[in-house]
Amino acid sequence: MSERSEPHAPTQTPQLVRPYGDTTGDGMVQLSFTLPIAHSKVAEGAAAQLANKMGMDPAMVVHAKPMGPDFTFFVVYGRVNHLVDTSKVEIVERDYPLLTPKEANAAIKRTLRRRLVVVGGCIGTDAHTVGIDAILNIKGFAGEKGLEYYREVKVVNLGAQVSVPELVEAAREERADAVLVSQVVTQRDAHLLNTREMSAAFRESYPAAQRPLLVVGGPRFDETMAAELGVDRVFSRGTTPGEVASFLVHRLTTRTAS
Amino acid sequence: MKTTGKLGLDAAQVREARTLARRVGRPIVRTAQRHTTVSVERATLRLAGLAGADSEGTPWVNRLADVVRADVGLEHGLALPVWDALLRGEADDLEPLAQKASAGSITFRLPEGKDAIRAAKASHKAVGKGIKQIDRRRVERERMIAKVGDAPRKPWIYLIVATGDIYEDIPQAQNAAREGADIIAVIRSTGQSLLDFVPEGATREGFAGTYATQENFRLMRAALDETSRELGRYVRLTNYASGLCMPEIAALAGLERLDMMLNDSMYGILFRDINPIRTFVDQRFSRQVHARAGIIINTGEDNYLTTADAVDAAHTVTTSQLLNEYFAKEAGLEDWQLGLGHAFEIDPEVPDSFRLELAHAMLARDLFPKAPLKWMPPTRHMTGDVFKGYLLDGFFNLVGALTDQGILLVGMMTEAVVTPWLSDRDLALQNVRYVMNAAGNLHEDFQPKPGGFIVNRAQEVLGDSIQLLKDIEGHDNGLLDAIADGTFGLMKRPADKGRGLDGVARKARDYYNPATEILEGEA
Numbered sequence: 001m002s003e004r005s006e007p008h009a010p011t012q013t014p015q016l017v018r019p020y021g022d023t024t025g026d027g028m029v030q031l032s033f034t035l036p037i038a039h040s041k042v043a044e045g046a047a048a049q050l051a052n053k054m055g056m057d058p059a060m061v062v063h064a065k066p067m068g069p070d071f072t073f074f075v076v077y078g079r080v081n082h083l084v085d086t087s088k089v090e091i092v093e094r095d096y097p098l099l100t101p102k103e104a105n106a107a108i109k110r111t112l113r114r115r116l117v118v119v120g121g122c123i124g125t126d127a128h129t130v131g132i133d134a135i136l137n138i139k140g141f142a143g144e145k146g147l148e149y150y151r152e153v154k155v156v157n158l159g160a161q162v163s164v165p166e167l168v169e170a171a172r173e174e175r176a177d178a179v180l181v182s183q184v185v186t187q188r189d190a191h192l193l194n195t196r197e198m199s200a201a202f203r204e205s206y207p208a209a210q211r212p213l214l215v216v217g218g219p220r221f222d223e224t225m226a227a228e229l230g231v232d233r234v235f236s237r238g239t240t241p242g243e244v245a246s247f248l249v250h251r252l253t254t255r256t257a258s
Numbered sequence: 259m260k261t262t263g264k265l266g267l268d269a270a271q272v273r274e275a276r277t278l279a280r281r282v283g284r285p286i287v288r289t290a291q292r293h294t295t296v297s298v299e300r301a302t303l304r305l306a307g308l309a310g311a312d313s314e315g316t317p318w319v320n321r322l323a324d325v326v327r328a329d330v331g332l333e334h335g336l337a338l339p340v341w342d343a344l345l346r347g348e349a350d351d352l353e354p355l356a357q358k359a360s361a362g363s364i365t366f367r368l369p370e371g372k373d374a375i376r377a378a379k380a381s382h383k384a385v386g387k388g389i390k391q392i393d394r395r396r397v398e399r400e401r402m403i404a405k406v407g408d409a410p411r412k413p414w415i416y417l418i419v420a421t422g423d424i425y426e427d428i429p430q431a432q433n434a435a436r437e438g439a440d441i442i443a444v445i446r447s448t449g450q451s452l453l454d455f456v457p458e459g460a461t462r463e464g465f466a467g468t469y470a471t472q473e474n475f476r477l478m479r480a481a482l483d484e485t486s487r488e489l490g491r492y493v494r495l496t497n498y499a500s501g502l503c504m505p506e507i508a509a510l511a512g513l514e515r516l517d518m519m520l521n522d523s524m525y526g527i528l529f530r531d532i533n534p535i536r537t538f539v540d541q542r543f544s545r546q547v548h549a550r551a552g553i554i555i556n557t558g559e560d561n562y563l564t565t566a567d568a569v570d571a572a573h574t575v576t577t578s579q580l581l582n583e584y585f586a587k588e589a590g591l592e593d594w595q596l597g598l599g600h601a602f603e604i605d606p607e608v609p610d611s612f613r614l615e616l617a618h619a620m621l622a623r624d625l626f627p628k629a630p631l632k633w634m635p636p637t638r639h640m641t642g643d644v645f646k647g648y649l650l651d652g653f654f655n656l657v658g659a660l661t662d663q664g665i666l667l668v669g670m671m672t673e674a675v676v677t678p679w680l681s682d683r684d685l686a687l688q689n690v691r692y693v694m695n696a697a698g699n700l701h702e703d704f705q706p707k708p709g710g711f712i713v714n715r716a717q718e719v720l721g722d723s724i725q726l727l728k729d730i731e732g733h734d735n736g737l738l739d740a741i742a743d744g745t746f747g748l749m750k751r752p753a754d755k756g757r758g759l760d761g762v763a764r765k766a767r768d769y770y771n772p773a774t775e776i777l778e779g780e781a
Contacts, residue, residue: 032681034679034680034681067437067681067684068433073684133452133530138529139529141448
């Protein structure tokens with residue numbers, strides 16, 4: 001879904017804009033949707049009414065097609081009178097750039113000059129590997145391939161019900177750059193307790209400068225809790241492998257560079 | 259030179275490719291024959307009628323299998339110790355036996371001599387009933403097709419439903435069938451492939467899919483039977499025999515008259531990091547069940563192209579198809595049951611991408627003239643530009659029409675954006691209908707030019723695939739070593755690693771499994 005960047009630098013963005021059909025300022029937009037009613041004159045009127053309410057005026061219902069007895073699909077073209085103020089657009093800044101797998105691989109090759117090692121698993125009694133597998137398995141999640149897909153990332157997935165000592169041991173043996181832990185079960189705050197136990201164990205067995213990056217994730221985590229849990233990053237619901245990879249690459253390659 | 263198919267492939271070269279696939283596959287089959295797995299044994303118990311779960315949701319087959327294994331090991335198979343216990347009067351049926359076993363009140367033993375013969379006989383009889391049930395289901399399907407009618411044309415149109423809730427899936431599936439689907443696939447919940455048990459009962463929540471359970475199978479098949487009668491054509495149902503419980507799910511599919519099952523020889527190994535031996539043993543058993551049940555398998559070659567480049571890796575698809583064909587036929591499946599997979603995944607920015615797609619699809623068609631082939635739509639280069647995606651899907655459909663595909667998974671322009679909306683599905687089906695209506699018979703007029711781009715490309719891919727099979731054969735340990743060193747995709751999967759390895763046992767001399775005996779026809 002990413003937009004390709006323009007080959008030439010755009011002229012300065014005007015502050016106030018309207019949608020563009022074929023004439024500056026015409027405000028033309030297109031819209032398609034389904035209404036759960038049979039196709040009829042009334043249905044077409046209903047579609048125009050919806051478009052009007054959405055701010056399209058005039059709205060032209062250019063296409064209406066019945067889909068089975070109970071639904072109708074519409075395409076509507078029309079003018080909106082809204083002005084967009086680009087100076088008031090708010091964007092949430094991520095503190096690391098999103099990389100494609102290719103870019104991530106290149107960055108690792110360039111700065112680490114070896115493969116980045118990731119050890120992952122579900123700790124405690126949690127047998128839900130859905131999260132860790134979505135991030136690590138090549139199968140991936142949300143259309144993105146998992147970290148196994150990255151040529152320059154070595155993935156050691158320990159699977160479910162890994163004890164904290166086993167995790168530390170595996171991280172040492174593999175000389176892990178990063179440790180990924182996923183926690184789905186939240187009964188009696190198990191996810192928080194397990195995470196604290198895990199981060200404490202890593203602090204104990206590693207000098208601070210050599211400790212691998214600690215990352216936890218799960219649907220019930222609050223992303224602002226990293227410091228409190230003693231980890232480097234918390235990822236919540238809907239995180240994709242590409243985001244995790246980009247974060248790891250950003251933190252590990254800038255650490256080496258500095 | 260004797261040639262074959264529209265591409266005029268060298269018949270000797272095609273024979274060579276098959277011979278190599280057989281040589282590469284045979285040691286794997288021997289390994290599979292020498293091992294059993296917890297899931298094969300549990301599937302055997304399921305065929306003997308053991309169903310249901312305890313109050314925590316752990317299936318009785320798992321409970322019983324775990325206890326028997328702890329007492330006598332897995333290497334003899336579970337049938338002898340289990341039916342020995344029944345004959346000794348420990349319980350009068352499998353479920354009470356499983357209950358007592360998990361309460362710790364039964365000790366299992368490995369029967370010997372006459373006791374062993376009696377236990378084998380009794381287990382054979384019990385499992386035979388399950389297999390008879392599968393046979394009856396197959397006849398039921400054939401009768402129903404004869405009575406209500408079959409899908410009116412090829413390719414069969416394949417649509418997916420996946421809400422997580424079986425009671426939501428049912429009306430969606432029925433609607434999809436009314437809109438034109440010939441096949442309904444219920445996508446499984448993310449992560450089910452890694453569960454070492456089959457969940458029980460009707461399920462209402464799943465992650466991006468619905469759990470495969472016996473009850474869900476039954477409910478959906480019953481609903482589609484109703485819709486088949488309403489529409490006057492038999493609507494097929496598909497699910498997934500993959501992951502750690504492949505044999506059990508295959509058995510349940512046979513018992514509940516599913517019609518197609520996703521079942522790939524290497525997908526679990528490469529994409530789910532399931533142990534290779536576990537996968538090959540489970541796969542062979544599950545395919546034997548599918549063969550018996552008259553189920554069409556769908557293989558997963560499309561997955562290679564979602565990770566590797568579709569031009570560079572085209573020959574890995576062909577190689578995998580050849581291996582899947584060998585393993586399938588060895589397990590007793592016939593040509594009409596081989597929905598070998600391939601996909602339209604070449605980057606549309608590549609020059610001549612359509613000609614390349616056509617060459618690859620024609621190669622699959624000419625190599626496997628009697629197999630239905632499963633044609634998978636673009637996913638990787640669907641960007642969220644739904645307009646461009648719609649065009650791409652049109653070209654995908656055109657290749658399908660030109661190469662006489664048996665099963666066409668309908669491409670959605672909203673791939674990678676949202677789970678398909680009602681209107682997405684409607685538009686997608688219009689796309690398929692337009693292309694089939696406008697160009698469905700174009701293959702009659704279409705003959706690629708000898709020595710032309712398409713013919714040359716197909717020959718190149720076949721040549722590369724033969725070379726790959728030779729490379730695999732050149733490894734000390736053949737296919738297992740090739741999988742271990744990352745020959746397929748980027749994944750290195752050694753034979754002694756991966757999930758589910760602890761559920762594999764080398765068969766002892768006195769191993770006995772009545773299901774295998776019946777399915778292999780040695781009874």
